[in-house]
Amino acid sequence: MTAPDRDRSARRKVLRTLLDSGALAPDWVPSFEAVPRSAFLPDLMWPFGMDTGTSISVSRSDDSDTWYEYADADVPVVTQWDDGAHAGTEPGRLSTSSASMPSVVARMLRDLDVRPGARVLEIGTGTGWNAALLSHRLGAANVVTVEVDAVVAEAARARLAAVGLHPEVVIGDGLLGHPDGAPYDRIIATVGIRDLPYAWVQQVRPGGLIVAPWGTRYSNVDCVVRLVVAEDGQSASGTFTGAVEFMKARSQRYRVDQAAYLPHGFPGGAVTTVTNLTAADLGLDDRLRHPFAAVSGLLAGGCTLLADRRGPAVSAWLYSLTDLSWAAAVLTDGQAESTVYESGPRRLWGELSRAHQWWVEAGRPDPTCFGLTVTADTTAAWFHASGNALPLPLSEHGGSSGKPVRISRG
Template sequence: MSDDKGLRLALAERLAVDGHLRTEPWRAAVESVPRHAFLHSGYFERTDSPGPTGWRPVLPDEPGWLDGCYQDTSLVTQIAGTISPRDIRGEILREPTSSSTLPGLVVRMLEDLQVEDGNRVLEIGTGTGYSTGLLCHRLGEDLVTSMEVDPGVSNRARAALGHSGYAPLLIAGDGLAGHPDGAPYDRLIATCAVTELPYTWVEQTRPGGVILATLAGWLGSSELARLTVGEDGTARGTLFAGQVSFMIARSQMPPPLGLLPDTDDGDERKTLVGADDLEDWNTRFVAQIAAPHAQLLTLTRDGRTEHLLVDVDDGSWAVLVHRGETWTVRQGGPVALWDQIERAVHLWEAAGSPGLDQFEVTVTPEGQTVGWPKG
């Protein structure tokens, strides 16, 4: 038994024990598809240095690289949109832009996709190609189409898939537009997060077909959503509570904040919903439904901590300060951001603070709605 085969078998057993692998076809895929083949350019591991998050490359000729490939963890494969592990030495302090998702989440999503033999699948976000390889093993490469926005990442995935014996249809392009030439699909799965599910995905999925994607927001809370497409061209479904996080699709990333507003202006009042309430994952999800274009940052000014929400698009802002036992909010711009959030949180709490797994998602040609059952 080769070293990597032993590692594949051990990974499959670990994922089964943890409850991620639930059916034999997907277990066979994990036992057969070599994850390390999709990481031959290396990966970045997080450093423990103080200050901003740092990343250092781990290359295939280093001890521990192979074992690292088979840990149930996400492995960053690209930094700042262009930088791969082979491009640097030492440490880099930039944001990750591509990764190999932790296998436990990958197989959990594939299980939740509920594929059947003969299903045609569109995958949004090829990444390293590992999840694409699992789909090919389960369904056959002729039934798998995968899209990746970054041509370089797509080409590396193509090479890794070919080396592993798979040749699905790979498209370099904007996954939010889908691939209409191959529609309709029986299943659509996204391995990037979206702030709004594109209606193009609904159009390209047959009635009765399933869409599985992560709904996210610029405040940083996100959950898996599974929707079924109806005969009327509308997709409906619910969220899975589980705090799933993916990188947001590049075209839906928040814009640069630019010049911050003058927060000394505006009207100030007390608020019963404070910035600390947003530390709760569910409350934050509710808040970003109410203010979908708001970004949050924490500043220290004149010896006090300020929590600033900014909507770059329309210039609205709200700043929250904790004074003793009381939170105050000061707002400016055309929209009272915190009023919207406070109102939504109170309505959610009045309904009994239902869990995110009770939230309903609907996508129509007019757009997306997300809500909770009213108490």
């Protein structure tokens, strides 16, 4: 069987699976059939192994069968490392552009709920595949896509043209939107956001939708939020539809400087306590599927978690975003209690423990039980089950707009 023949067969199988699962809405099937992801992937790419947790290099010119197998699989594919500074065939340090899993693309387009003639602004062109699907469905004249990386944008423009689609491809900062084409009926972001820009709200018609992967600096987990712009155009509000993980907007990436927290090394005068929380309780091994891991950034506010598993033990570190407080524990599988080290005015592990207790008492809610409201001054996350107040105020700092983020009862 030739690669193109298998390409068609494998795509049909994936599309049927997505349709049967409900990820792919029936009205999107013609576009997914007409616009293959393989047309937007480079000769050398790095599929991500969902089982192994690592990326591998695959070249179409060296092994077309394997290349098409991954191009059609429901896996993410890295197409750029280290903002384009990477060279060679081995994976780089930081993945900075990719083609998302077809199931994630399908679910977000389903959430976008487009209608014929709708004008859509896409934030994060990437390979151009998502813009191609939108262009096929709505007409290229109704699609504007913004990409911060000029090299990535030009490659996407060429691939779009090769399949006969010509949406407007803008090179610029997608966090600013694209006011020249406003107002839009829909905005969809294909990049992880930590501070949702109010400019997007301003550029969408009242009653229009914004679909974006949003999260806190607690972890890399994002939750897709589906916001409806209010009739007065001054705010947008809506619920989360599920957990995902996207590459973060370049200006909103965050890295911990551990030396600033522990200038004299570990344990640095920390106090010790004991915890009965386990890695399984916190979902540290499966953050996208574990409901607490997916929502813990909403509940344990103003901190970042870094975790690393080695054999039966997970090292978990919490770093405050508001001061130099930190906490650390080694959580060993099968061990009922673990020692916790904490330093600084905040007792971060205690905050995390109270957040987990609240979550258990609230019925272990998943992301769909929470939502977000964005105004010019504030981004507020909320829990929609009445009678359940969230345990901690969430205060994020250093976002692109500087707006405070707070947690409240919905």
